[in-house]
Amino acid sequence: MAxxxxxxxxSGRTFRPENVDVVIRVCVGPGGIAAGxxxxxxxxxAEIERHGLHTAVEERPCSCGxxxxxxxxxxxxxxxxxxxxxxxxxxYQYVKxxxxxxxxxxxxxxxxxxxxxxxxxxxxxxxxxxxxxLLKQCGVVDPExxxxxxxxxxxxxxxxxxxxxxxxxxxxxxxxxxxxxxGGAGFPAGVKWAxxxxxxxxxxxxxxxxxxxxxxxxxxxxxxxxxxxxVIEGMVIAGYAIGAVQGYIYVRxxxxxAVKRLRHAFAEAYEHGLLGKNIFGxxxxxxxxxxxxxxxxxxxEATALIxxxxxxxxxxxxxxxxxxxxxxxxxxxxxxxxxxxxxxxIIIRRGAEWYRSIGTEASPGTKLFSLVGKVKxxxxxxxxxxxxxxxIVEEIGGGVPDGKTLKAVQTGGPSGGCIPLELMxxxxxxxxxxxxxxxxxxxxxxxxxxDSCMVDVARYFLxxxxxxxxxQCTPCRDGTRVMVRLLEDICxxxxxxxxxxxxxxxxxxxxxxxxxxxxxxxxxxVLSTLRYFRDEYEAHIYEKRCPAKVCKELITFxxxxxxxxxxxxxxxACPHEAISGEKKQLHVIDQDACVxxxxxxxxxxxxxxxxx
Numbered sequence: 001m002a003x004x005x006x007x008x009x010x011s012g013r014t015f016r017p018e019n020v021d022v023v024i025r026v027c028v029g030p031g032g033i034a035a036g037x038x039x040x041x042x043x044x045x046a047e048i049e050r051h052g053l054h055t056a057v058e059e060r061p062c063s064c065g066x067x068x069x070x071x072x073x074x075x076x077x078x079x080x081x082x083x084x085x086x087x088x089x090x091x092y093q094y095v096k097x098x099x100x101x102x103x104x105x106x107x108x109x110x111x112x113x114x115x116x117x118x119x120x121x122x123x124x125x126x127x128x129x130x131x132x133x134l135l136k137q138c139g140v141v142d143p144e145x146x147x148x149x150x151x152x153x154x155x156x157x158x159x160x161x162x163x164x165x166x167x168x169x170x171x172x173x174x175x176x177x178x179x180x181x182x183g184g185a186g187f188p189a190g191v192k193w194a195x196x197x198x199x200x201x202x203x204x205x206x207x208x209x210x211x212x213x214x215x216x217x218x219x220x221x222x223x224x225x226x227x228x229x230x231v232i233e234g235m236v237i238a239g240y241a242i243g244a245v246q247g248y249i250y251v252r253x254x255x256x257x258a259v260k261r262l263r264h265a266f267a268e269a270y271e272h273g274l275l276g277k278n279i280f281g282x283x284x285x286x287x288x289x290x291x292x293x294x295x296x297x298x299x300x301e302a303t304a305l306i307x308x309x310x311x312x313x314x315x316x317x318x319x320x321x322x323x324x325x326x327x328x329x330x331x332x333x334x335x336x337x338x339x340x341x342x343x344x345x346i347i348i349r350r351g352a353e354w355y356r357s358i359g360t361e362a363s364p365g366t367k368l369f370s371l372v373g374k375v376k377x378x379x380x381x382x383x384x385x386x387x388x389x390x391x392i393v394e395e396i397g398g399g400v401p402d403g404k405t406l407k408a409v410q411t412g413g414p415s416g417g418c419i420p421l422e423l424m425x426x427x428x429x430x431x432x433x434x435x436x437x438x439x440x441x442x443x444x445x446x447x448x449x450x451d452s453c454m455v456d457v458a459r460y461f462l463x464x465x466x467x468x469x470x471x472q473c474t475p476c477r478d479g480t481r482v483m484v485r486l487l488e489d490i491c492x493x494x495x496x497x498x499x500x501x502x503x504x505x506x507x508x509x510x511x512x513x514x515x516x517x518x519x520x521x522x523x524x525x526v527l528s529t530l531r532y533f534r535d536e537y538e539a540h541i542y543e544k545r546c547p548a549k550v551c552k553e554l555i556t557f558x559x560x561x562x563x564x565x566x567x568x569x570x571x572x573a574c575p576h577e578a579i580s581g582e583k584k585q586l587h588v589i590d591q592d593a594c595v596x597x598x599x600x601x602x603x604x605x606x607x608x609x610x611x612x
Contacts, residue, residue: 029071070226157345214413412441417528476519
């Protein structure tokens with residue numbers, strides 16, 4: 001059977017990289033699949049078969065195999081394909097099926113890489129400035145082939161933990177590593193584990209929070225889809241440490257590929273005795289199940305997540321008691337997120353001191369971020385804690401495109417804060433971000449340029465928090481609604497100085513009085529933009545002007561009489577017939593009829609339409 005064939009990929013066992021001369025690694029993360037990775041794989045399969053490259057013969061002294069791997073990080077350039085010959089790797093970007101015959105014939109058979117399709121220096125720099133620990137596995141292992149995970153040391157950490165350490169010793173290693181929860185709060189994982197182990201009761205539960213509801217965030221999703229066994233292994237170790245024999249991965253049903261690969265990984269783990277009874281002959285038992293969430297953002301909060309797992313409405317509850325004492329079905333429960341669990345096997349294998357050598361003293365290790373927005377290189381990155389925002393945006397992200405100026409970076413998802421250009425040299429860790437009025441969150445990072453209106457940005461994120469509020473407590477339920485109305489007034493030119501006073505008062509009240517973290521952090525986008533971009537709010541209120549020319553009610557579309565050629569394209573495109581003028585004559589926009597949709601600006605080929 002030829003390496004890389006459909007039947008072989010289905011079995012997940014036959015193909016091994018060392019069995020062939022050339023390994024063709026294709027990104028099958030969500031970005032890769034969306035860009036056509038499966039068609040690219042089919043094209044490679046056809047060419048391998050056509051040239052007889054599944055075996056090495058005298059006329060073709062080369063054999064090839066296809067290896068599907070998870071997200072390789074720079075999603076904007078998918079489909080990404082690595083051609084590996086020994087230790088030499090050539091990476092191609094934007095690969096389409098039509099390019100495959102040339103890659104096979106010129107590169108693999110002819111020995112000459114196709115230079116025009118190779119990645120450039122920016123791609124290399126994107127990866128060079130990172131410190132990949134978790135993402136390294138995503139670009140190397142086949143998420144549906146446990147054998148490839150074994151090859152990178154998979155389950156060695158679990159074996160060492162269960163056979164060489166007591167549960168208390170495992171907790172001590174994690175505690176000394178100072179691993180902090182990567183779900184947003186940054187609570188020390190070892191302390192949480194110890195509390196759950198000490199809790200009274202023989203029946204305890206372990207939950208992996210894979211709900212990840214932040215707009216534009218896909219860190220947990222990429223790990224589950226690219227290296228599911230790293231999360232499973234981390235949970236096996238954690239279950240042994242806290243004394244839990246049953247675990248659950250709570251993942252949103254909107255991640256069908258992650259769910260599919262998790263279920264496949266569960267079956268492989270059970271088949272190899274890595275889940276179930278008497279794992280490694282240690283006497284330790286641990287079972288895993290999936291719980292599907294309906295996509296409610298509030299279910300990222302621990303107690304709301306537990307309610308959802310119990311088939312109840314996902315609403316937070318008052319604390320104490322903490323989940324370590326009374327969680328799932330009233331039993332002691334430990335909850336960590338995907339990234340936290342994936343770190344655990346590596347810490348066990350390489351030691352607490354090694355982990356603490358990365359990052360900062362108070363925030364050791366690395367952090368995954370989804371880098372999106374107005375930045376050249378968008379995708380998934382992993383950097384050591386303490387790297388500055390400027391380094392992330394300008395060196396890894398390649399800076400803001402199209403000659404625009406960087407304006408702000410929003411960290412922490414919809415509940416995070418907006419950090420201005422003058423603070424870009426701030427180290428990214430839990431303490432520094434909190435001091436600036438933002439949060440780490442699960443790892444969303446949105447870059448904004450000069451064309452972003454910070455009042456509109458605050459309104460957008462507040463609308464999200466309003467819609468996702470469970471409505472249980474007054475500060476969050478009513479506070480988000482009123483704040484959105486105030487922001488809508490300001491964006492529409494109806495704002496007054498009292499609007500700013502009310503926004504600040506409401507934000508502080510929500511921080512102090514909300515029941516859960518969603519309500520407590522929901523005002524962050526408003527309070528941080530008021531802190532750093534107050535001049536934009538004042539321009540909207542006092543001058544009835546949007547400096548970024550984003551807020552529709554405060555902008556006007558005009559036609560430059562020197563640039564207008566009278567081509568009538570804008571006139572034909574205007575849905576409200578607000579543009580008048582004969583062919584080859586100056587056109588004019590009727591401001592009373594104009595609804596400021598911007599279509600005229602989009603269709604003009606002569607840059608004659610502009611905003612003021």
